[in-house]
Amino acid sequence: MKSLTLDHASFWYPATASPALRDVSLEVAPGEVVALVGALGAGASTLLLVAGDLAPRVTGGRLEGAVARRDRSGIVLPTPWTQVSGMAFTVWDEVAFGPANLGWPAHEISRQVDRALERLELVPLASRDPATLSGGELQRVIIAAILAMDPGLVLFDEPAAELDAEGARTLWRLIRVLAKEGKGILLATSALDALPEVADRVVWLEQGAVRAVGTPDLLAEAAACDAGLGTSVATVWRDSELPEPAPLTIIDAVRRWR
Amino acid sequence: MTGPRLHPFTLLAIAGTLPALAWILPPPVGGAWTAAIALALAASRGLRPGLWPALLTAAPFWLFLLLLHDVPTTIAIGLRITTMVASFVWLVAALEPARLVEAMVAAGWSASVAYLLAATLSAVPVLKTRAQRIVEAQRCRGLSPRGGIAARLRALRALALPLILSALHEVDERALALETRGLVPGIRRTPLAPPPDPVLERAARWALLLACLAALVRRLLVPSPT
Numbered sequence: 009m010k011s012l013t014l015d016h017a018s019f020w021y022p023a024t025a026s027p028a029l030r031d032v033s034l035e036v037a038p039g040e041v042v043a044l045v046g047a048l049g050a051g052a053s054t055l056l057l058v059a060g061d062l063a064p065r066v067t068g069g070r071l072e073g074a075v076a077r078r079d080r081s082g083i084v085l086p087t088p089w090t091q092v093s094g095m096a097f098t099v100w101d102e103v104a105f106g107p108a109n110l111g112w113p114a115h116e117i118s119r120q121v122d123r124a125l126e127r128l129e130l131v132p133l134a135s136r137d138p139a140t141l142s143g144g145e146l147q148r149v150i151i152a153a154i155l156a157m158d159p160g161l162v163l164f165d166e167p168a169a170e171l172d173a174e175g176a177r178t179l180w181r182l183i184r185v186l187a188k189e190g191k192g193i194l195l196a197t198s199a200l201d202a203l204p205e206v207a208d209r210v211v212w213l214e215q216g217a218v219r220a221v222g223t224p225d226l227l228a229e230a231a232a233c234d235a236g237l238g239t240s241v242a243t244v245w246r247d248s249e250l251p252e253p254a255p256l257t258i259i260d261a262v263r264r265w266r
Numbered sequence: 267m268t269g270p271r272l273h274p275f276t277l278l279a280i281a282g283t284l285p286a287l288a289w290i291l292p293p294p295v296g297g298a299w300t301a302a303i304a305l306a307l308a309a310s311r312g313l314r315p316g317l318w319p320a321l322l323t324a325a326p327f328w329l330f331l332l333l334l335h336d337v338p339t340t341i342a343i344g345l346r347i348t349t350m351v352a353s354f355v356w357l358v359a360a361l362e363p364a365r366l367v368e369a370m371v372a373a374g375w376s377a378s379v380a381y382l383l384a385a386t387l388s389a390v391p392v393l394k395t396r397a398q399r400i401v402e403a404q405r406c407r408g409l410s411p412r413g414g415i416a417a418r419l420r421a422l423r424a425l426a427l428p429l430i431l432s433a434l435h436e437v438d439e440r441a442l443a444l445e446t447r448g449l450v451p452g453i454r455r456t457p458l459a460p461p462p463d464p465v466l467e468r469a470a471r472w473a474l475l476l477a478c479l480a481a482l483v484r485r486l487l488v489p490s491p492t
Contacts, residue, residue: 057442060446062442062445062446066441066442066445067438067442082446083446085442085443085446087439090436090439090440090442090443091443091446091447092443093444093447094363094385094388094392095363095364095367095381095384096364097362097364101364101458101459104458105447105448106446106447106448107448107456108455108456108457108458109377109447109448109449109450109453109455110448110453111453111454111455111456112456113456114456114458117456117458153447154446157447157448
């Protein structure tokens, strides 16, 4: 069974006439990283809320079509400061907040929290007050907090928005490791240059509907570049009217150049 | 925080008993005692976080009471309100929401209810912090909260609207965020570090409850002259 299956899903927020998602069908297999790309308002965040069983259950609104999940999902929201519990004295307590809410035994909570802190390189911050952390540190704490709940399907909404370059690289590596462990990953991001290394498949959303699905090579195609969804190298290559096909990454471009 | 900390239930019991006694005990002496104790507790948290907010919040009530009532009634009700305000200010300053959640969960309460109560008690400092942030943002845009009455009213409007709207918006965001953190009804949360609840404190809480009941019975049997 797939980690996540959306079958002709459409979603309307409360008191809106037009749907935020239109007839979206999508599958995420265990161990697969699927990236959602699109312009602002394309529906990527809404799709994650639907996939995470938060819309319409928590947000309200109306869902048509079918959504099936194999495992419990965990979602990393784009604003880490709103996802903090506000009930923890230390980073360790903050990461343990979710597992404790699941009613796990204390030794299991401890194991999962320690593992998540190590994965996000947060061990040196374990005893810090979460209120004193920077945006990037808080983002890593929230990612650790979600991973400590051991979800089978992990949903990331702009997870690198608050991270510096090194932090983002660590996160992309971690996402590949999570996929290797068998977790399904659905990732909405505007960090297009990272996707060739991170994503197995790319889903291009436009006005709430799926416009195209493919391998990350999709991000080097003319249509994607024209829509502002190409990788930097592919976009520059096309803008310079260099010969087809446009390379996807800098490594591809160097290879072509040689 | 330094020194021994009282169990959250003990803090709640004290903060509940003082206003109860203020209304039960005969005025103005009863109210004077409870107000003095509540103000002393508020002052124990420091002048800025404790005593000043209590006095400044209670002051308008005294003014309105004086406009509406005679002096003895104003004093009687004013002392009771001062007790309520000072007790609440002290409670907000002394009670750590995380400890309250842990204590309630350890006592068998649902985590959702515990979080709701703790979040309510921490709403005042959260709103205060946000208000300061909005004032700073408005200053950056050239809107000064100082000056004459007209300027202050303009600044108040520029503060109140974003404060209310952002608070309402955050309710939705918090609900969403807490769901993502596993805070859903029907699952018993594992207490991580329940605060110690010594026998002495448990006995003290019962004593406070009995004191309230005794005062109530006495008040009903021996009506005060006022």
